[in-house]
Amino acid sequence: MIRLGRKHLFEDLPRFFASLGGIVFAVQLVVVQLGIFFGFVHSSSLLIQESRADFWAAAKEMQYLEITLPVPYSWIAKARAVTGVAEVQPIIIRSIVFENSNGALDYGRVVGFDPAGSLVHLDDHPVGDLREIAKPGAFAADAGQLSSLGVSGIGAEGTIRTKKAHLVALVHDTQPIISPTFLYTSLRNAVLWSPAMIDEFVRDPFTSSFDINSPLNFVLVKAKPGVDLVALRGALERALPNSRVLTKAEMIDVTQRFWVKRTNVGFILGLCAALGILVGMVVVAQILYTSVNEHIREYGTLKALGIPDRLLYASIIWQAVVMGLIGFIPGLLLGLAVAGYAQNARGIAIEITLPITLEVLGLSIAMCVVAAVFAVRRAMTIDPMIVFKA
Amino acid sequence: MNEPRAVIGDSIVMTYPSAAGPVHVLRGANIHADRGEIVLVDGPSGSGKTTLLSILGGILTPASGRVTIEGTDVTRMPRRERACLRLARLGFVFQGFNLLRALTARENIELPLQALGIRRAERLKMIDALLERLGLADKGARRPAQLSGGEQQRVAIARALAGGPVVVLADEPTASLDRENGAEVMKLLCELARERETSVLIASHDQRIAPFADRIVSLVDGRC
Numbered sequence: 001m002i003r004l005g006r007k008h009l010f011e012d013l014p015r016f017f018a019s020l021g022g023i024v025f026a027v028q029l030v031v032v033q034l035g036i037f038f039g040f041v042h043s044s045s046l047l048i049q050e051s052r053a054d055f056w057a058a059a060k061e062m063q064y065l066e067i068t069l070p071v072p073y074s075w076i077a078k079a080r081a082v083t084g085v086a087e088v089q090p091i092i093i094r095s096i097v098f099e100n101s102n103g104a105l106d107y108g109r110v111v112g113f114d115p116a117g118s119l120v121h122l123d124d125h126p127v128g129d130l131r132e133i134a135k136p137g138a139f140a141a142d143a144g145q146l147s148s149l150g151v152s153g154i155g156a157e158g159t160i161r162t163k164k165a166h167l168v169a170l171v172h173d174t175q176p177i178i179s180p181t182f183l184y185t186s187l188r189n190a191v192l193w194s195p196a197m198i199d200e201f202v203r204d205p206f207t208s209s210f211d212i213n214s215p216l217n218f219v220l221v222k223a224k225p226g227v228d229l230v231a232l233r234g235a236l237e238r239a240l241p242n243s244r245v246l247t248k249a250e251m252i253d254v255t256q257r258f259w260v261k262r263t264n265v266g267f268i269l270g271l272c273a274a275l276g277i278l279v280g281m282v283v284v285a286q287i288l289y290t291s292v293n294e295h296i297r298e299y300g301t302l303k304a305l306g307i308p309d310r311l312l313y314a315s316i317i318w319q320a321v322v323m324g325l326i327g328f329i330p331g332l333l334l335g336l337a338v339a340g341y342a343q344n345a346r347g348i349a350i351e352i353t354l355p356i357t358l359e360v361l362g363l364s365i366a367m368c369v370v371a372a373v374f375a376v377r378r379a380m381t382i383d384p385m386i387v388f389k390a
Numbered sequence: 391m392n393e394p395r396a397v398i399g400d401s402i403v404m405t406y407p408s409a410a411g412p413v414h415v416l417r418g419a420n421i422h423a424d425r426g427e428i429v430l431v432d433g434p435s436g437s438g439k440t441t442l443l444s445i446l447g448g449i450l451t452p453a454s455g456r457v458t459i460e461g462t463d464v465t466r467m468p469r470r471e472r473a474c475l476r477l478a479r480l481g482f483v484f485q486g487f488n489l490l491r492a493l494t495a496r497e498n499i500e501l502p503l504q505a506l507g508i509r510r511a512e513r514l515k516m517i518d519a520l521l522e523r524l525g526l527a528d529k530g531a532r533r534p535a536q537l538s539g540g541e542q543q544r545v546a547i548a549r550a551l552a553g554g555p556v557v558v559l560a561d562e563p564t565a566s567l568d569r570e571n572g573a574e575v576m577k578l579l580c581e582l583a584r585e586r587e588t589s590v591l592i593a594s595h596d597q598r599i600a601p602f603a604d605r606i607v608s609l610v611d612g613r614c
């Protein structure tokens with residue numbers, strides 16, 4: 001029966017290629033949508049992934065990396081005092097508006113940290129010297145964000161809140177796809193560019209006083225080697241009341257989940273992928289259904305001869321599986337080409353990993369098999385009596 | 391103890407619904423064939439010959455009556471079991487040949503053997519023998535479109551006999567063939583059937599077939 005399926009599949013090559021077209025379209029759409037989705041989700045937490053901290057401490061109201069409340073300066077000292085802590089570094093993440101030398105504006109996030117510290121890690125091979133961001137008014141940005149900032153490269157100048165800012169280094173693969181441009185700089189520059197607003201006061205639980213000038217958002221903690229991280233986390237939570245102390249993995253998860261659950265991006269990309277699958281399914285279903293209709297007398301003959309139904313259906317399913325397999329390859333290649341173009345032209349990371357590839361392969365085959373159900377149902381209804389009509 | 395008859399159709403009644411009311415095609419038809427016997431079911435067009443053959447082959451279920459193949463009651467069998475019985479114990483030859491056009495002659499003959507689970511080496515031996523016997527030894531690799539009508543019907547006969555059936559049911563096997571090819575096909579079918587002790591029930595109004603039959607049964611007014 002496999003032989004019959006093979007011959008039915010390849011006997012009409014234009015029809016075969018038409019069905020492949022549908023599958024290729026569906027596969028590349030699914031590959032690209034999934035790639036965008038995972039690229040997007042992955043990129044949302046790049047800063048966390050690249051950090052060398054064991055814990056991220058934030059206000060308990062923290063939603064994700066970019067939505068949180070300030071935390072008191074005193075947390076730095078309190079965290080350092082906890083037994084087992086090797087290093088503590090704060091991070092400031094604030095919204096700013098960058099005005100380039102032509103007067104064009106870009107919405108950005110200033111990410112302030114201690115460039116001499118080791119817990120925030122951006123790039124092993126930056127363009128320019130990252131240590132220079134410690135200088136007044138200096139900042140680094142992702143190389144893919146130059147066009148967003150409207151600047152040509154290192155040395156470009158602009159203004160943030162009436163203060164001069166100049167680009168001293170470029171880093172790679174640090175920018176979340178959907179976030180405003182990240183400007184990496186020192187804590188001092190960050191405070192100058194984006195002081196805490198009057199309504200961003202923080203009640204210090206130890207002194208019961210209000211610290212209206214705290215601009216800190218996170219305190220990163222590195223444990224000493226061999227320290228029990230579970231115990232250390234408990235100690236940090238006790239030392240920093242009203243805090244959320246998350247492991248690096250948890251912080252990544254919180255940030256990625258925020259984007260997946262709180263935005264419609266996942267839904268929209270999923271919808272596009274589903275539409276692609278639907279189109280592919282319709283094409284394959286139509287091709288297989290037509291094929292069964294064209295061979296209706298042959299299927300009737302096989303039924304009359306007593307060939308088991310399961311073998312007839314297997315020949316149709318076999319055709320579907322082969323179509324899914326063959327269509328997957330050019331679909332994947334097309335998806336990779338689109339991903340390459342998006343990366344080069346727009347700096348959009350579309351992640352097409354091996355697990356995604358395997359998932360799409362499975363999806364491609366499943367799509368074709370589901371589409372074959374209509375053809376199988378048609379074959380089921382064929383009356384073997386038709387063979388007696390000359 | 392006597393061997394059961396190859397096929398028995400006992401008091402077969404078949405009625406089709408129609409706009410003008412039920413059409414009584416068979417009104418208690420009785421027919422049988424012993425092993426190796428060639429029986430011609432004669433009757434004018436529309437007399438119900440094909441319906442009778444379909445019922446004997448377990449494709450149609452009669453309104454009443456009983457069909458047995460070597461003593462096994464076919465009429466009471468579930469559809470799937472009837473299909474298994476057709477594959478293992480019945481062969482079919484159709485007026486329009488009904489070969490699968492994408493497959494070669496050899497592959498067409500191989501289909502039921504493969505479904506029966508016969509090993510490949512044995513299958514090939516059986517197919518070679520049949521092709522040789524039917525004068526098609528050099529045409530096994532041809533597709534139906536590359537064969538003449540007579541050759542196609544011979545391939546269909548090989549397919550019908552390949553699995554070693556008890557009964558071959560042939561519906562107007564010569565209707566699509568000229569006189570010479572029709573006679574050749576009938577000669578081969580009957581020879582092979584007798585060699586293998588296979589019963590053949592032929593539904594036809596072609597009087598040229600009569601000399602090949604051991605017995606002629608006339609179907610008139612739905613009865614025989």
